[in-house]
C-alpha cells in the first residue's frame with residue numbers, strides 16, 4: 482500500500498494540472514479529475530469509453546463546501562449528510578452554476594458524496610489545503626474506474642487492468658471494504674415529497690427512513706424474485722464477458738451435470754457448502770452474509786471471467802432486503818454478460 486505524503490502530493494499536482502488520478506473509496510475504486518475543469522473531466526469519459534450523457538459523482542472532503550456544488554439544498558439532504566458522510570451514500574441535488582455541464586451529463590442535477598476511505602479523504606483534504614482546482618473549488622468527479630459497462634474495480638490491480646496507461650497514477654488502498662457502489666438517493670423533489678432511491682447500496686432505505694422519517698421511493702428495478710431477465714429489459718452493467726446465469730441451490734447439481742454433458746465448462750459462484758464440486762471447471766465461494774458477499778463479489782466475478790469457462794453459474798442469493806443491492810448488481814451483470822462492448826453500450830439504459 483502506498484499511502485505516503487509524497488504520493489498524495491503527486492496526486493494533488495496531477496489533479497491541479499487537469500490529469501486523472503485513480504483512488505480507492507470504501508465502495509469501489511474511482512477514476513477522478515478536477516470536477517470544475519471540463520477538459521479534465523472529458524479525459525474520464527475518454528478513458529472509460531463512457532457515453533457523454535452519463536453523469537458523474539462529485540466527491541467532496543466534507544459537507545462544508547456542499548453549497549458551492551448544489552443549490553436549494555433540502556433539510557433532508559443535510560440530515561442524511563450528517564448521518565452517513567463520510568460514507569457510501571450519494572445525494573442527487575439541484576446543480577449549482579459552478580458545476581460544468583460535462584459533470585452532470587447536461588442535467589440540472591448533481592450527484593455528490595463524501596467517501597469514507599482514509600486514502601480518498603487524505604487526497605480530498607490535501608487537495609483542499611492546496612487550494613483545490615479551477616476557481617478554488619475542491620471536488621473530484623469520479624466514476625468507478627472500469628471500462629464502461631464492465632465490472633467495477635475493488636483492487637488497484639483491477640484499475641490497471643481496466644484503464645491501463647490512460648491513468649497516470651493509481652493510489653493503492655488495498656481491497657475496498659464495501660465492495661459495491663454507493664446508495665444513490667435523489668432529493669431534488671425537496672422536503673415535501675419522498676426522496677427516490679436510484680441505486681441500492683450498503684446504506685438501506687430503512688436506514689435512510691430512520692434519519693429523515695420517510696422511506697425513499699424505490700425507482701430502480703426491484704430485485705425481488707431472483708429470476709434472470711430477458712437481455713435488454715434492464716440496464717446491462719457490471720458485466721463479465723462470459724455469459725452468466727442464475728441457478729437455485731436445489732437445481733445446481735443437475736444443471737452442472739447437464740451442461741457438462743453438452744461439453745460446456747461451468748464456473749460457479751456460490752455461497753452454500755456444496756456436496757460435490759468435481760464436475761465444475763472452476764468454483765468460488767463467497768461468505769454467506771451480505772456484507773462479506775458484497776466485499777468479494779466483483780473480484781470473484783472478475784476471476785471467474787478469466788477462467789475460460791463457457792458459462793458462469795451464480796447460486797441464487799436470499800430474497801431478503803439485506804441482499805437487495807447485491808441482487809441488483811447480479812441481475813445487471815447477467816443482463817450484460819457475454820455481450821460485446823458495443824452491444825452492451827446500446828442496450829444500457831441511461832439512469833434517470
Ligand code: TXA
Nearest residue numbers: 508510511536537538590591592624625662663832833
Ligand atoms: O460508490 C460509488 O458511487 C462509486 C465511487 C467511485 O464513488 N462511484 C460510482 O460512479 O459508482 P459511477 O459513475 O460508476 O456511477 C454513478 C451513478 C451512475 O449510474 C450515474 O448515472 C448516477 O450515479 N448519477 C450521477 N449523477 C447523477 C445525477 N445528477 N442524476 C442521476 N443519476 C446520477
Ligand code: MG
Nearest residue numbers: 624625626633
Ligand atoms: Mg460505474
